[in-house]
Amino acid sequence: MEFVPGIDIGLSEVVGVMVKALLVLITLLSLIIVRQVSLMHKVVSVHVGGNIKIVAFSFFVISLVLTGIVILG
Amino acid sequence: MPRVYSAEMKKKKEPAFAKATARRGKDNRVVEEIEKMCEEGLDRGVWQNLIVCPKKTKFESQNGKELILIMARKHLATNIGWILAVLVLSFVPLFWGEFPLIALVSSGVRFGIFVLWYLGLSLFAFQKMLLWFYNIYIITDERIVDVDFFGLLYKNINVTQIRQVEDVNYSQIGLMSSIFNFGDVVIQTASEQMSDDMSKEQSAFTFQAISRPDRVARVVMQLMEQEEKESYEGRVR
Structure with missing residues (x-):
């Protein structure tokens, strides 16, 4: 497919851009979840709240790393 | 004694x-x-x-x-719906070869789709669990x-x-x-x-x-x- 002369845009490129954009979105959502867990813990404080915060932060780190691998790879 | x-x-x-x-x-x-x-x-x-x-x-x-x-x-039973959905969807990547669209993209993009799928599922499940818990x-x-x-x-x-x-x-x-x-x-x-x-x-x-x-x-x-x-x-x- 040639929208611009000399530049070929294939299905892989288009899908690749969409996948990278969605991965960035998921990373942002996981960051929002980290913040939301802190707010939830402030409203109702249970003794496993600290562990849940750690899990949320770990999920954010993992999604950040995987997004970095996919974007830079 | x-x-x-x-x-x-x-x-x-x-x-x-x-x-x-x-x-x-x-x-x-x-x-x-x-x-x-x-x-x-x-x-x-x-x-x-x-x-x-x-x-x-x-x-x-x-x-x-x-x-x-x-x-x-x-009650925990109210979560059965989304738990089953997550379990079923987690097996979908095993059948990706059946989708012609997936076969057309490069291996790098396929890996990206794989990561996106599981991250998205995990995010959904985690959010559902949080909302149920709190x-x-x-x-x-x-x-x-x-x-x-x-x-x-x-x-x-x-x-x-x-x-x-x-x-x-x-x-x-x-x-x-x-x-x-x-x-x-x-x-x-x-x-x-x-x-x-x-x-x-x-x-x-x-x-x-x-x-x-x-x-x-x-x-x-x-x-x-x-x-x-x-x-x-x-x-x-």
Whole structure:
């Protein structure tokens, strides 16, 4: 497919851009979840709240790393 | 010589809720009901649907001496739908070869789609778990609190005094609720509080799909009677 002369845009490129954009979105959502867990813990404080915060932060780190691998790879 | 018999009796430790509610007078059926629920093992754990006198638990507007008697969540059975969906969807990547569109993209993009799929599923499951865990209903010796989180950025907290409660009803509808013994407890207040989350609820204080709704309703009714008795005796705080 040639929208611009000399530049070929294939299905892989288009899908690749969409996948990278969605991965960035998921990373942002996981960051929002980290913040939301802190707010939830402030409203109702249970003794496993600290562990849940750690899990949320770990999920954010993992999604950040995987997004970095996919974007830079 | 080894001690065969000792007349020393260990003093039975009075439960915290008994001390806190002792100011309500000697005739305290709430204490008896809560004691009964503790003996049934409902005072243990954090992930349970119904916890009596939860330990190390506080909420935002809790007063210094206020005691949480019951903390309830929706029954675990209400999560079966999304748990099954996540389990089924987690096996979809095994059949990606059947989709011609996936076969057309490069291996790098296919890896990206794979990562995106599982990250998205994990995010969905984690968010559902958080909303189930933190959407709680609290009954203290003074108030009733309904904490609702909708999505990531919307929270709604309804609070009422026990003395403002006018009516308590409970219902169990459907096969699942009969099998797992959960149902709705509807608490009507004098002020007819309205809240944004009332699209499907009969009142601002509807405890949806909670375990043992009959026991919870009984505790609330006994608290109401206790408040009425205190107001006659002039002991209202």
